[in-house]
Amino acid sequence: MTKIASIEPILARVGIRNQLLVKVTTESGIVGWGESGLSAREESVAATIRHFSEFLIGQDSRNISRIWQETYRSQYFEGGRVLTAAMSAIDIALYDILGKRLEVPVYQLLGGKQRDVIPTFGCCTGNSIEELVDNVRTLVKDGWTSVRINSSGFETGQIFDPRTAMVIAAEELKQIRKEFGPQLCLGIDLHHRLSVAETASFCNMMPSGTVDYIEEPIRDESPEAYASLRTLTQIPFAIGEEFSSKWQAAPFLERGLTQYMRVDICNIGGFTEAMKLAGWSEAHYVDMMPHNPLGPVCTAATVHFSAAVPNFSWLETRQSSVEQLGFHDPEIFPKQVQMDGAVYIVPDGPGLGVEVNEEIIRKQTPLHVEPPHLRRPDGSVTNW
Missing domain, CATH: 3.30.390.10 (Enolase-like, N-terminal domain)
Incomplete structure (x- = not known):
């Protein structure tokens, strides 16, 4: 049966x-x-x-x-x-x-727990430096010691001007570091919208120690481009949410091109492939920093994965008080992994620990969604 x-x-x-x-x-x-x-x-x-x-x-x-x-x-x-x-x-x-x-x-099927709770980094943005800093302040007050920002300079509608975005983002990061000091782990998601030269210029706009990592500064198709960028800045990279196999990740590990592995368990091939990538990363002293932008099933799977691997830093969460996204609707998911402040509690029940109200979810009509087709000021197409 x-x-x-x-x-x-x-x-x-x-x-x-x-x-x-x-x-x-x-x-x-x-x-x-x-x-x-x-x-x-x-x-x-x-x-x-x-x-x-x-x-x-x-x-x-x-x-x-x-x-x-x-x-x-x-x-x-x-x-x-x-x-x-x-x-x-x-x-x-x-x-x-x-x-x-x-x-x-599930974590027992992966070798058992390495940790009892899963530390997370909080995500936030703002329409201005003041709003962004205020959102970071809220996260710190709520217990987060690791924060990743999405700069308001990168949220500019259909037109993306890299230079303007870089200047805004650098000022935001400098202001956050000034207020919260070196204790806060601070990262930024660049959403692969820059070139090698632009990323290097962006890094040079900030004093050493301003930012702890930059996430996805350029697209991942070319490890050679990342190798070039690696020579131009000392800031650690967080790369990997786009990877769809261990083979795609291999050159980034073998050549030391990322310092945090942003594995997405819902893209890489599930637990089977994610655990292989975790072992390969451990061999290269690279910690897992899982991508987790979806709903309770993704979150639960990633929590079990994060509990089982020895090489782990923080798990992305989209459930802080500064992000009201509705991904974890309790009416649709009456049972799901719970948070305690800035950490997820590793569930002890059988399986993932998620229940789905099928009657309700089957009534939630999906919308056709097309990501923004960004253009630079000269009209050319660029990355979203």
Whole structure:
């Protein structure tokens, strides 16, 4: 009775974004939940999940690693974010099922707990330096010792002027560091909108010690570009939320091009691939700093992963008092991982520890979402 009976993608609007969940059910009636991380392209992932279900239904749900290999290797064109986002959701759901079957939390399936609570970094932005600093002040008051900002200079509508954005962001970071001192771990998400030269100039705008890391300054297609950038600044990099395999991450680890690994368990290939990447990162003294921008299923999976790996720094959270995003609606998710101040409490129940109110979530009509198509002042297209 361990065979997979059904695999169903469920796309719904939760809070201010869509969530693509996957419901996997065994012949004995055990339900496992997974989540995909490829935001704004969910329909393509849902189609892939339906395709995978054609050969996964009837297979033993316990053969998680083998299923990962078959979904990865059963087509000529290997990998890619659409495929691995679908694989991630299925893999997470299968771990949820196995934990429920054995009546143990998922982290026990990964080797047990390394820690009892999961430290997080709080995220915030603001429409002005004053508002941003005030939001950081709130996070610090609420117990956060690690904060990542999204600069108001990078939130400029459809037109993105790199120089203007860099100047604003540098002033914001200097002001935050001045008020909160060296004790606060301070990072910034550049959302891969800059070039190598622009990033180097941005880093030079700030005194040494202003910022503890910069996240995703440029796109990840070229490790050589990151190698060049690495020679131009001493500020640590946090890279990896775009990675869809250990192979994609490999040159960044082998060549020392990132100091924090921003793995996304809902994109990399679920627990199966994330644990391999964690081991590879540990060998290079790189700590995991997981990407966690989605809902309770993603959060729960990432908390279990974060509990099990030895090399860990902070987990991203979008549940602080300065972000009212609605991703973790308690009516839709009556049971979910809980926070205590700035940390997640590692759940001890079977599986992931998440329940979904299907009656409600199936009524949440998804919206068609198209990310901003940013242009520079001269009219040319640039990265969002």
